[in-house]
Amino acid sequence: MIKTVKKLFEKYKGFNFCAGLIITAVIFLIAVTGIFYTPYPSTAMNAALKNAAPGAAHIFGCDNYGRDIFSRVMEGIKNTFFISFFTVLLGSVAGMILGAVCGYYGGKLDNILMRLNDALFAFPSILLAMVIIALVGPGAFNVVLALGIAFIPSFARIVRAEFKKQASLDYIAGAKLMGAGDIRIMFVHILPNILPVLISSVMIGFNNAVLAEAGLSFLGIGVQPPEASLGRMLSEAQAFLFTAPWYAVFTGLSIALMVLGFALLSEGISEKK
Amino acid sequence: MKILSVKDLTIEFHDHKLPERAVEKVSFDMDEGEVLGLVGESGSGKSLTAMAIAGLLPRKRLNAFGEIIFEGKDMLKIPRSELRELQGDELSVIFQEPMTALNPTMRIGKQVEEPLFIHHKELSDAERKAKALDWLEKVELHDPERVYHSYPHELSGGMRQRVMIASAMVSDPKLLIADEPTTALDVTVQAQIIKLLLRLNLKQKVAILFISHDLSLVKQISENVIVMQNGSIVEKGKTKDVFDSPVEEYTKKLVAAIPEVRF
Numbered sequence: 001m002i003k004t005v006k007k008l009f010e011k012y013k014g015f016n017f018c019a020g021l022i023i024t025a026v027i028f029l030i031a032v033t034g035i036f037y038t039p040y041p042s043t044a045m046n047a048a049l050k051n052a053a054p055g056a057a058h059i060f061g062c063d064n065y066g067r068d069i070f071s072r073v074m075e076g077i078k079n080t081f082f083i084s085f086f087t088v089l090l091g092s093v094a095g096m097i098l099g100a101v102c103g104y105y106g107g108k109l110d111n112i113l114m115r116l117n118d119a120l121f122a123f124p125s126i127l128l129a130m131v132i133i134a135l136v137g138p139g140a141f142n143v144v145l146a147l148g149i150a151f152i153p154s155f156a157r158i159v160r161a162e163f164k165k166q167a168s169l170d171y172i173a174g175a176k177l178m179g180a181g182d183i184r185i186m187f188v189h190i191l192p193n194i195l196p197v198l199i200s201s202v203m204i205g206f207n208n209a210v211l212a213e214a215g216l217s218f219l220g221i222g223v224q225p226p227e228a229s230l231g232r233m234l235s236e237a238q239a240f241l242f243t244a245p246w247y248a249v250f251t252g253l254s255i256a257l258m259v260l261g262f263a264l265l266s267e268g269i270s271e272k273k
Numbered sequence: 274m275k276i277l278s279v280k281d282l283t284i285e286f287h288d289h290k291l292p293e294r295a296v297e298k299v300s301f302d303m304d305e306g307e308v309l310g311l312v313g314e315s316g317s318g319k320s321l322t323a324m325a326i327a328g329l330l331p332r333k334r335l336n337a338f339g340e341i342i343f344e345g346k347d348m349l350k351i352p353r354s355e356l357r358e359l360q361g362d363e364l365s366v367i368f369q370e371p372m373t374a375l376n377p378t379m380r381i382g383k384q385v386e387e388p389l390f391i392h393h394k395e396l397s398d399a400e401r402k403a404k405a406l407d408w409l410e411k412v413e414l415h416d417p418e419r420v421y422h423s424y425p426h427e428l429s430g431g432m433r434q435r436v437m438i439a440s441a442m443v444s445d446p447k448l449l450i451a452d453e454p455t456t457a458l459d460v461t462v463q464a465q466i467i468k469l470l471l472r473l474n475l476k477q478k479v480a481i482l483f484i485s486h487d488l489s490l491v492k493q494i495s496e497n498v499i500v501m502q503n504g505s506i507v508e509k510g511k512t513k514d515v516f517d518s519p520v521e522e523y524t525k526k527l528v529a530a531i532p533e534v535r536f
Binding site for chain 2: 107169170171173174175176177178179180181184189192193195
């Protein structure tokens with residue numbers, strides 16, 4: 001494990017990669033810690049500390065109910081991180097299978113599925129996600145489902161183009177002539193060759209998912225209270241922008257850092273290629 | 274013993290309104306351990322014939338008639354699953370472009386083992402590796418262990434073609450189709466590869482269908498030769514007879530055009 005990390009560092013020495021890795025690692029650590037530990041219970045209210053300024057006890061201050069903002073940010077990062085993670089997982093795996101089948105087989109099936117894909121693509125993904133949420137109702141699981149479905153078309157399109165390109169190369173004819181089956185050719189022979197493209201699109205996809213999740217929660221249809229969510233906190237903070245600016249600043253900053261970390265990381269990886 | 278028998282093979286394209294015939298009524302037989310040369314200019318249908326034998330024709334886009342009997346099965350009619358069992362096991366192909374015919378992200382060892390992995394699941398990992406290393410040595414690659422762990426971009430064109438041959442031969446096929454295997458290589462490497470193929474033919478008793486537009490190569494390697502033009506067979510027979518006393522006008526012209534180069 002340490003050896004592979006060392007190797008990675010040697011391969012990508014650039015500033016972007018290192019900065020991105022550190023920021024993402026910190027965010028990840030906060031997200032994981034947020035599962036089982038926060039300095040204060042994230043829903044504990046305290047009327048005496050209403051909109052309290054940052055101090056030694058509450059380093060990010062308190063919100064309008066007297067809840068510790070640091071604890072809520074931790075929980076928000078945890079929620080956003082895992083929702084985004086599963087969104088991208090769902091979107092990329094489904095998109096990959098769809099794209100692989102379309103790109104590899106081509107023909108009528110490809111035409112039909114890709115026209116459907118284009119139709120989905122025509123809607124902004126946040127709008128599509130809102131439609132799905134309107135159908136299934138809000139909640140963390142439903143957000144993953146809605147955003148995941150909204151993310152399928154972009155992944156499917158990228159993977160399909162790559163598969164089409166690879167499927168016409170000689171080594172695939174060679175693999176066929178060795179008697180390899182279609183599934184084996186798709187996932188053992190072609191997939192490793194499109195991995196660089198897939199990884200960078202997953203990283204960009206993760207950023208979009210973070211922003212989309214925050215957007216949905218900001219509109220009040222994402223994660224439901226009293227669960228903390230960065231988007232929702234930001235929308236609550238609006239009302240106290242002048243009386244308790246730290247509320248909005250720290251919440252907004254953590255969203256920005258999350259996106260920045262992954263953007264730097266993907267930039268750093270593609271730099272080396 | 275006959276291993277391959279092609280009867281009245283006709284291949285039609287359906288890209289346009291009228292079907293176009295790319296191969297017309299081609300018939301020939303191959304014996305066990307025979308080296309058969311298939312020559313013709315580009316567009317003569319020789320590669321298409323080879324692809325039909327290998328079972329690599331896109332069945333949707335072209336129509337193929339006639340019979341290709343290999344191992345008692347008609348390659349044109351059996352379902353793909355049965356075809357797959359023969360491909361890579363009883364029948365192998367080497368391509369002309371060793372630069373693109375290997376998977377760039379797979380280690381050489383894994384690619385040589387691939388036919389064994391697909392067709393001989395009973396072998397253990399160690400047995401597979403031993404066989405692959407053995408074959409890398411048989412195709413005269415120095416330091417097989419290092420080549421085994423290399424990626425294609427770390428090898429030269431000649432080495433890659435040897436790897437292709439190793440991977441084609443690893444499951445002891447009865448028929449090896451070599452589709453212009455030396456076209457992309459320089460002349461000295463060409464000669465080495467030809468010698469290697471001849472040695473394999475002698476030692477392993479594998480029959481080789483050698484496709485080329487290079488008559489001087491075919492003259493050296495094959496016992497029998499088929500000359501194709503515009504999708505049909507113009508002349509066939511013992512290489513010596515065909516080249517020394519060609520009957521057809523087209524063959525005469527081809528033979529007259531051979532440059533006098535000797536290895």
